[in-house]
Every structure is written in C-alpha cells, then in structure tokens.
Amino acid sequence: xxxxxxxSYSFQARGLAGARGERWLFDGxxxxxxxxxxxxxxxxxxxxxTTLLRILAGLLPAAEGSxxxxxxxxxxxxxxxxxxxxxxxxxxxxxxxxLAFWQRLAGAGDAAATAAAQAAFALDDLVDLPARVLSAxxxxxxxxxxxxxxxxxxxxLDEPTTALDAGSVxxxxxxxxxxxxxxxxxxxxxxxxxxxEPTYRLDMGASA
Amino acid sequence: MNGFxxxxxxxxxxxxxxSGGALLAVQFFALGILLFPLGLGPEPGMLxxxxxxxxxxxxLLATLLALDRLFQQDHEDGTLDLLxxxxxxxxxxxxxxxxxHWLITGAPMLLAAPLLGVLLQMSWPAIGGLVVALALGTxxxxxxxxxxAALTIGTRRGGVLLALLVLxxxxxxxxxxxxxxxxxxxxxxxxxxxxxxGAIMLLSLVLTPWxxxxxxxxxxD
Amino acid sequence: xxxxxxxxRFLRLSRAIQPWILAVTVxxxxxxxxxxxxxxxxxxxxKDTVRIMYVHVxxxxxxxxxxxxxxxxxxxxxxxxxxxxxxxxxxxxxxGAGFTIIALATGSLWGKPTWGTWWVWxxxxxxxxxxxxxxxxxxxxxxxFEQPQRAARAASILALVGIVNLPIIKFSVDWWxxxxxxxxxxxxxTPAIDPAMLRPLLLMGVAYLGLFLLLLLLRMRVExxxxxxxxxxxARSRDGEPS
Numbered sequence: 187x188x189x190x191x192x193x194s195y196s197f198q199a200r201g202l203a204g205a206r207g208e209r210w211l212f213d214g215x216x217x218x219x220x221x222x223x224x225x226x227x228x229x230x231x232x233x234x235x236t237t238l239l240r241i242l243a244g245l246l247p248a249a250e251g252s253x254x255x256x257x258x259x260x261x262x263x264x265x266x267x268x269x270x271x272x273x274x275x276x277x278x279x280x281x282x283x284x285l286a287f288w289q290r291l292a293g294a295g296d297a298a299a300t301a302a303a304q305a306a307f308a309l310d311d312l313v314d315l316p317a318r319v320l321s322a323x324x325x326x327x328x329x330x331x332x333x334x335x336x337x338x339x340x341x342x343l344d345e346p347t348t349a350l351d352a353g354s355v356x357x358x359x360x361x362x363x364x365x366x367x368x369x370x371x372x373x374x375x376x377x378x379x380x381x382x383e384p385t386y387r388l389d390m391g392a393s394a
Numbered sequence: 395m396n397g398f399x400x401x402x403x404x405x406x407x408x409x410x411x412x413s414g415g416a417l418l419a420v421q422f423f424a425l426g427i428l429l430f431p432l433g434l435g436p437e438p439g440m441l442x443x444x445x446x447x448x449x450x451x452x453x454l455l456a457t458l459l460a461l462d463r464l465f466q467q468d469h470e471d472g473t474l475d476l477l478x479x480x481x482x483x484x485x486x487x488x489x490x491x492x493x494x495h496w497l498i499t500g501a502p503m504l505l506a507a508p509l510l511g512v513l514l515q516m517s518w519p520a521i522g523g524l525v526v527a528l529a530l531g532t533x534x535x536x537x538x539x540x541x542x543a544a545l546t547i548g549t550r551r552g553g554v555l556l557a558l559l560v561l562x563x564x565x566x567x568x569x570x571x572x573x574x575x576x577x578x579x580x581x582x583x584x585x586x587x588x589x590x591x592g593a594i595m596l597l598s599l600v601l602t603p604w605x606x607x608x609x610x611x612x613x614x615d
Numbered sequence: 616x617x618x619x620x621x622x623x624r625f626l627r628l629s630r631a632i633q634p635w636i637l638a639v640t641v642x643x644x645x646x647x648x649x650x651x652x653x654x655x656x657x658x659x660x661x662k663d664t665v666r667i668m669y670v671h672v673x674x675x676x677x678x679x680x681x682x683x684x685x686x687x688x689x690x691x692x693x694x695x696x697x698x699x700x701x702x703x704x705x706x707x708x709x710x711g712a713g714f715t716i717i718a719l720a721t722g723s724l725w726g727k728p729t730w731g732t733w734w735v736w737x738x739x740x741x742x743x744x745x746x747x748x749x750x751x752x753x754x755x756x757x758x759x760f761e762q763p764q765r766a767a768r769a770a771s772i773l774a775l776v777g778i779v780n781l782p783i784i785k786f787s788v789d790w791w792x793x794x795x796x797x798x799x800x801x802x803x804x805t806p807a808i809d810p811a812m813l814r815p816l817l818l819m820g821v822a823y824l825g826l827f828l829l830l831l832l833l834r835m836r837v838e839x840x841x842x843x844x845x846x847x848x849x850a851r852s853r854d855g856e857p858s
Contacts, residue, residue, distance in 0.1 A: 541772075541776055545756060545769045545772060545773055546756070546759065546769075548760070548765075549756075549759035549760060550759060551759075552759075555752075555755055555756065555759055558748070558751065558752050558755055559752040559755075559756065559773060561748075562745050562748045562749050562752065562777075562780075562784070563776070563777070563780050563784075565745060565784050565787060565788070566780075566783045566784055566786070566787035569787040569788070569790065569791045570787060570790075573790070573791070573794065576794075594783065601779065605772060605775075605776055608693075608772055609768075609769060609772050612765055612768040612769060612772075613765075
C-alpha cells in the first residue's frame, strides 16, 4: 500500500491500558488515525505519555487492549519510526555514517531521501563530522533527519523538539507538514507549541 | 539479511573508529598467557603440557571482555529501540552482532594463538590442534555470549553477572577445545573432538540468535 | 489456563495439600533414616561409609529435579505469562541450590574415607558443581533487575538455555573424566544395589521430594504475602486518593 505519492494506512488502538510496574497509568484508551492525521499528546510528567508511545511502537506490552493497522503493513517494510528521549546516534560515527546505517537497517531510503533529510535539518555542513562533536541540538536534528531519510507511514515522537532552537522547530514543523501531505500519520508527545494545528489532542492529565 | 549486514558493518566501523579498542581482547589474551610462566615457573615440559588448556581458558576469559557492551551501549543511547522497531528480523541482528564480536575478539585470538603456543613451547602438532580448536570453539563463545549479553541488559554490575551466567555454559567448549589440543599433541585422531566442537557450534548458530532475540524483546524500557 | 493464577485460589489449594505432603514426608523420612542408617547392611568395601549414600544420592536427585522444575516453570511463565509460574521458579531456585550443596557436602564427606581426600574430580561431582553455578546464576539474575517482570522473563530464558545446555555439559564432563581419570578409582555411585539398600534409598527419595514441595509452597506463600504487604503499603501511601 505504499505508492510513490504517499501512504494510505490507518492506525488504531482499542481499549489500551498501560502500566509501569504495579502502577496503572491509563486505561480504556481508544484512538484512530487516518492518512494525514496528527495526534498531539500532552499532560504533566508521569501521566504515561512515554509509556503510551512505547506501547504503540510495540516496545512495551499493553496491560490491556490492542493496537492494529488497516491494512497491515507488509513484512520487512518500515511501518513506524519511534523517536524517544535518546537520539540513537553513535558518537564515533559521522553524521553520514549514522544516516547510512539507519537506512541499511531499515532496508529503505535512498540517496535522494538522504539529501532531502540533510537539507531539511540543515546537516549538509556537518555530514563528515563524527556525531560526538555535535551540540545537543545538532544531534537531535540528526535524529529527526531519520524520519525523512526513511519513509514510514507512522511517526511516534516523544518530545521531538527537545534542545532545538526556533529555526529547527520550524524545520521540524515543515517536515511534519510534508509527511501529512504524503498521507503520513504522527503521534507526538510534547509540551511545546509546535506552530501547527494537530488533528486531535489528547490530554493525559485529564484522562487519568 | 538487511539487519545482519547493517549491524555487522556498523559494529566493525565502530570498532575501527574507537581505534585500539577493538584489539583490547587479544591484548588481554596474550598478557594473560604471559602471566602463567611467571606464576608457574618457566619449566619447559610443564608449560608445553599445560599450554593447550591455558590458551583455551584464556580464550574463554578474553571473550567475556567485550561481551557486556554488546547490547548495553545500544541500550544506553537508544539504538536498541531502533533495532527492536526495525523491520529486520531480530535474530539476524543478533547474528550480525555475534559475528562482529567474533571478528573483533575471536579472530585476532586465532591469529595470536600460534605465536603464544610457541612461547609456551608447545609442539607443532599441538599448535595445529589449537588453531583448529579455537577456529571451531570461539564462534560458539561469541554466540552463547550474545544470549548472556541480551539477558543482562540494564542490570547493575552487568559485566560480573554476565561472566557468572555465561562461564558455566562455556564448559563443554573448553573441554573439547583442550581435548583437541591434547589429542593432536599425542598424535591421536582428533576428528571426534573436532566434529563435536563443530556440532556445538552449529547448534549454537541455530538456537542462540533466537534465544537472544526473545531476551531482547523483554527489554522494553 | 489461568485457573491457578488467582493467588487466593492458590493459597487455598496449597493450605489444603500441605498437611497431606507433611503426612507422607515425615514417616518416609523417619523410616528411611532408620532403615538406611541402622538396618541396612554395610558395604563389603566401604563399611559404614556407604550409609552416606542415603543422604547423598536423593539430594543429587533433587538437585536435578529442582533444575528441571525450574525450567518447566520458566517455560510456562514465558509461554502463558503465568505469574505463579514465575513465582514458582524464583521460589524453587534456592531450594534446589540447597539440595545441590547437600549433595556436594555429603559427596565430599564420602570422599574422605573412600579416596583419602575431601575432593576428587569425579564426573558426577563435577557436574553437580556446575549445576550449583547454574542455580547461582539464575538467582543472581533474578536479583539484578529493579522490575520483577523483567527479572522473571530474563531468568526464565536463562533457565531454558541452561536446561538445553545441561545434557551437553554432562556429556562433556563425563567425556573429560574418562580422559583424565585413572580407571582404578571407584566412582561415587550405587554399587550392586541390594533390595535392603534400595528400600531406604527410595524412602529417602520420597521424603526429599516431599520436603522440596513443602519448602516450595512455603516460599511461594511468603513471596505472595510480601507482595501483598507492598501493595497495601502502596495503597495506603496514596491515602485520600479514591481508588
């Protein structure tokens, strides 16, 4: 279902409950996203934003409920990007090597996508530098460039704009807009105003 | 096999970039061997008799050295999340990791072993047996070690715990590696030992990537 | 499938069967000890030393049995995510390790008069030492995590890896032993079993098994009680919050 022009998947969760250890954070959570739709999750610390994203990414088991796709993405295709608090960047490798590794691991993305990703997050001048010399904001930009370098219908982003300056936040908002235009979906946990209007909002503080 | 080649290439690139770090295990292997003549005395007959066993034991210990970082670093910098959500099958990623680990630790030991055998005054047939034994034994050490490394991700004092978990599982490899050397030295046929070492390696090749993958899936946070 | 997952049901059941296990264990233990240490014939070569066998051999059985039950509990815990199975594995490990230590200590006591040394690198004793380290590794892994769920998963996988390895370890140690041991040394074992020896041996085996099960149930109940206390404290600390 991936055509050149974009994605046409929808993603849903039914009756989802999340727990950390013995503590229940949320339950009975339903959500459905269609092509081009974006959900912003807000709420105070400790209300389960990260847990929710990790459950949706399949990194944590749900205490209850299920997550599903319509249609099911093919085996071996990148279905989603999960970007947590950490950047997954290897300091000893250069910016270009980091991007190349992510693409090889995913078995997706090409030189054009790499160029687009570097341009989108102003990494062109940094490509040959080892990532350890980058500033925190530059490392975050590199991590965000992964989203553009490898096409995937669903982005799950946990505080994506940490350490970013205003210009980079704008670049990120542009990337999300381009992703939506292609029919991509995104779920973002954030405290910041990102300068675009999401399709849905979910306040974890209110639902708890 | 995307996952396999991607992770293998990256781990080798990382080892190269952290220049010198890659060869720590073989340096430890050699240094450990040099301690034995100093501790036991330089009597040639004894050293050549003990040589095969000492080298096999040191190979086990040197393998442990780089194991605790096998997944721990990826866990700490968030790369493990990437590996777990990637479309590549997890077992292929584990296999890539284990092969990279072997190329960084096992293979250099294999190259250094004949030289160390000479230092211990081992006979040429024994050194030949040693090389065959290490070639078939050390891949198993890396593979089984990968399971231990996956199980101890995020634990306190992971390195010591890893050694405690993995060393008992290494015993068959140790026994058949030093057995191969003894048989080669005394001119006996060592085909039997070699095929057992090979069988253990094949069994590990099939089972350990799968077991480590199950372990990795439990990590979650 | 999760019929016994409910701790209340488990507690009721274990309270019901504990007296029965006790009723079998105590007579077996007394009869086994009497028959083994007083009634049974002495060995032609080993004299009274042979009586250590009645304590040693069943302990070695239980060491093996303990690890097998650990592995079975682990498999159930991993496949069906059964919380009581995880609990059973955690509770069984120190008991199994205890029997392993008894087997090693009595084996060593047997060795002194038989071989003249406290320790001989006999194939069985060596395998039992390795088994002890497998137990210790399992227990260490349980304690290494902050979250009990992760600890349970990791320890279960380790137990399964261990049980797959155990026959290979046993085989390699036996092989190593035939290579290095002069054949003249007699092994720890049960030379030409006489019915008069077999009876106390089996009685002791049943008694040890009963002891194992009793301790297992007891440890599981203690663990459940501890968790309950923690849950209650957690609930009390959030007093005022409607639950």
